[in-house]
Amino acid sequence: MTKHIAVVSMPAHGHVNPTLPLVRELVRRGHRVTYPIAEPFRSAVTGAGADFAELPEWERPRRPPGKIEFTPELMGIMADTVIAQTRRTLPELLARFERDRPDVVCYDGMMPAGPMLAALLDVPAVQLFTSFASNEHYALREELFPGLDAGVPELAGALERIRRFAGESGVSRPVGALFAPVAEELNLVFLPRRFQFAGDSFDDRFVFVGPSVEGREGADGWQPPAPGTRLLFISLGTAMNNRPEFFRLCLEAFGGTSWRVAMAIGDQVDRAGLGPIPANFEVRPYFPQPAVLGRATAFLTHSGMNSTMESLAAGVPMVSVPQMGEQSANARRVEELGLGRRLPAEPTADVLRETVDAVADDPSIKANLADMAKVIRDAGGAPAAADALERLLA
Structure with missing residues (x-):
């Protein structure tokens, strides 16, 4: 039976690209996929067969040269950016999908608007992990902030602000955000279980499907070197x-x-x-x-x-x-x-x-x-x- 599937992803190539082969496969099977995201990703999602729905672009400051020091303070700034974007996009997502209700919302774990949308529409939510998944045995947060737990003020405050906004929006279910996700009944992980830290500790709710690059192999004018060239x-x-x-x-x-x-x-x-x-x-x-x-x-x-x-x-x-x-x-x-x-x-x-x-x-x-x-x-x-x-x- 044909289903309508909404995909809510963070507008970044590292988050969008892993989802496109899934979109293409779902469309091939006869399902309809709607992919709300910023304008620069229109051709990518329509090329995969999804219906494009425009969302505002994220406001990102130009980064200075050099490496980024990923501090708890930066986490707080990121959280405020996510909250601001969620405030802008959640009403648009609701307006769009109340008129054209999806059967499921598949969302990037960095996008709290996804589970909030699913909760407000009362439809199932599926979490998409384009990086390491987290459970009670492993959390990516621990890689970013060694020795720090979720009680660190910057991290706890960031998560609390996101959850407070969810409550103000009428969402009663737990909402994860940033590097403190909440597991869904189904969580699709776009890496193989062997690559996952503590991979054997994840239960059947987590399906490790690995990467796919189908549909993105085009050379785009690039000419490969002669065979045998390193x-x-x-x-x-x-x-x-x-x-x-x-x-x-x-x-x-x-x-x-x-x-x-x-x-x-x-x-x-x-x-x-x-x-x-x-x-x-x-x-x-x-x-x-x-x-x-x-x-x-x-x-x-x-x-x-x-x-x-x-x-x-x-x-x-x-x-x-x-x-x-x-x-x-x-x-x-x-x-x-x-x-x-x-x-x-x-x-x-x-x-x-x-x-x-x-x-x-x-x-x-x-x-x-x-x-x-x-x-x-x-x-x-x-x-x-x-x-x-x-x-x-x-």
Whole structure:
């Protein structure tokens, strides 16, 4: 039976991209998907077959160059940003879906508007984890703030403000937010259970389906190098990539080497300000990541979860240069599982080059990647997620 499914996601590529194969699979099965999100994501969601519903864009300050120090104070600021956005969007979501009621609301764990919408419409809610899931045995919060619990004033205050707003809006059910999620009857996790910290502690409410990249493999004008060429892909993602000094270090480390390098510098770094670009480099704001990873020999990455999962799905070894706490957790897990290495805090050009060379040539890493690729295939991807959702709705 055809169902109407609403997907409420955080407007960030690392949160949207993992959901698109699921959207595509649901539409292929005959369901109707409505995806309310900001205008820049219109083509992505309509390309997956969903109905686009425009929401206001998030107001994000321009980040200064350098790494982001993820402090409890920053958590409070993030919480206020989420509350402000929820106040803006919840009335629009209600107005939209009261006229066109969904059978279920699938929501990103960073979006409290999702469970609030489901509660106010009295429909089931399904939580989508695009990063590590949390339960009573493991919480991503502990990775970001080692040694601190949820009672720290900045964290407790952030969560209390979100829950107070939910109560003011007429929502009586528990609402999780930021890094204190509340488990639903069904929670879809877009990574394999083996990659999850404390993976065996999660019960049947959590379905680990792994990553999917179907529908995002387009080359978008990018021409891969000749077969047999060693290709290094360098990217710090789409959010925290204002690191001109790091990109200059990459030019120094790999310029004139046997590597062919595709380097994504984002939209905040001035290409001309990087200096002369070596002939073996192709530098763009962004590349079609799944297509490049499909040909890459190694990936120098910020270790965002979306990038990490896409690299594992392609079987590409990683050298991690995380920019924040969540990415540090991903990098640690990659190293623990023998899937890549993490750079020291202040690498030299020689260390950068030597680490990439070592990872690309390490037979144990290659074997571990091949094993993880099988784990990912067995997890089922988007079809397994759609199966779980249909079971719930049946």
